[in-house]
Amino acid sequence: xxxxxxxxxxxxxxxxxxxxxxxxxxxxxxxxxxxxxxxxxxxxxxxxxxxxxxxxxxxxxxxxxxxxxxxxxxxxxxxxxxxxxxxxxxxxxxxxxxxxxxxxxxxxx
Amino acid sequence: xxxxxxxxxxxxxxxxxxxxxxxxxxxxxxxxxxxxxxxxxxxxxxxxxxxxxxxxxxxxxxxxxxxxxxxxxxxxxxxxxxxxxxxxxxxxxxxxxxxxxxxxxxxxxxxxxxxxxxxxxxxxxxxxxxxxxxxxxxxx
Ligand SMILES: Nc1ncnc2c1ncn2[C@@H]1O[C@H](COP(=O)(O)OP(=O)(O)OP(=O)(O)O)[C@@H](O)[C@H]1O
Ligand SMILES: [Mg+2]
Numbered sequence: 001x002x003x004x005x006x007x008x009x010x011x012x013x014x015x016x017x018x019x020x021x022x023x024x025x026x027x028x029x030x031x032x033x034x035x036x037x038x039x040x041x042x043x044x045x046x047x048x049x050x051x052x053x054x055x056x057x058x059x060x061x062x063x064x065x066x067x068x069x070x071x072x073x074x075x076x077x078x079x080x081x082x083x084x085x086x087x088x089x090x091x092x093x094x095x096x097x098x099x100x101x102x103x104x105x106x107x108x109x
Numbered sequence: 110x111x112x113x114x115x116x117x118x119x120x121x122x123x124x125x126x127x128x129x130x131x132x133x134x135x136x137x138x139x140x141x142x143x144x145x146x147x148x149x150x151x152x153x154x155x156x157x158x159x160x161x162x163x164x165x166x167x168x169x170x171x172x173x174x175x176x177x178x179x180x181x182x183x184x185x186x187x188x189x190x191x192x193x194x195x196x197x198x199x200x201x202x203x204x205x206x207x208x209x210x211x212x213x214x215x216x217x218x219x220x221x222x223x224x225x226x227x228x229x230x231x232x233x234x235x236x237x238x239x240x241x242x243x244x245x246x247x248x249x
Binding site: 032033035037042053055060086 | 126128129133153154158161213215216217218219222
């Protein structure tokens with residue numbers, strides 16, 4: 001499943017999708033950045049409620065497929081701009097992380 | 110690639126929002142040099158953790174990356190407060206990060222363990238009151 005397909009299927013709000021055709025291969029949920037760096041896999045959908053600027057750097061370096069902000073969290077404008085520049089897919093959802101994970105599981109992740 | 114490529118960075122200790130810039134730049138350079146993606150990921154994560162530590166715990170420092178024929182070496186130097194007990198600092202979960210930093214998602218005490226995990230060799234030299242030198246190597 002690609003980022004664009006996931007956004008469509010889950011009704012996500014797409015903030016940036018410079019790599020919208022990128023394939024998602026797994027899911028990681030977490031808000032502590034060093035845990036994400038240590039445990040998330042390349043190609044994961046990273047579900048978090050952290051939306052500060054450092055999230056963009058972590059997403060880029062850990063090479064996750066996208067950042068999916070849960071619980072209706074919306075980042076500041078500069079974070080969205082940075083994500084776009086760094087080629088990071090950034091999406092947001094009203095649902096909590098658990099619900100998103102269940103839906104992604106149903107979709108085959 | 111027979112020539113060693115060297116990259117130098119000044120890591121600003123004041124600007125927390127741009128922290129990680131050196132690592133992002135290294136990632137770009139490694140990609141241009143055609144280094145395999147798994148290696149790039151290891152190097153950039155290890156360097157980012159070290160870079161963030163210099164910003165949070167040491168007020169900034171200097172980073173140097175050497176891309177040699179058989180390995181990539183990352184050297185991080187700062188003149189911060191140093192690490193009194195390295196063994197303790199290396200443990201998962203140990204952190205002295207202040208609350209303001211924790212609220213940004215840092216301070217899990219996983220940075221140094223990640224640096225060890227993602228590199229093939231890691232050496233820490235630190236003297237309280239003088240600073241910290243960290244050298245890491247990832248073999249190609
Ligand atoms: N360059 C440094 N100078 C001084 N102290 C350091 C430095 N790097 C790490 N430390 C000390 O070692 C501790 C553990 O570092 P580590 O990177 O593992 O965790 P952290 O930075 O506190 O949290 P996290 O990396 O999970 O966000 C730090 O809390 C700090 O006390
Ligand atoms: Mg750290």
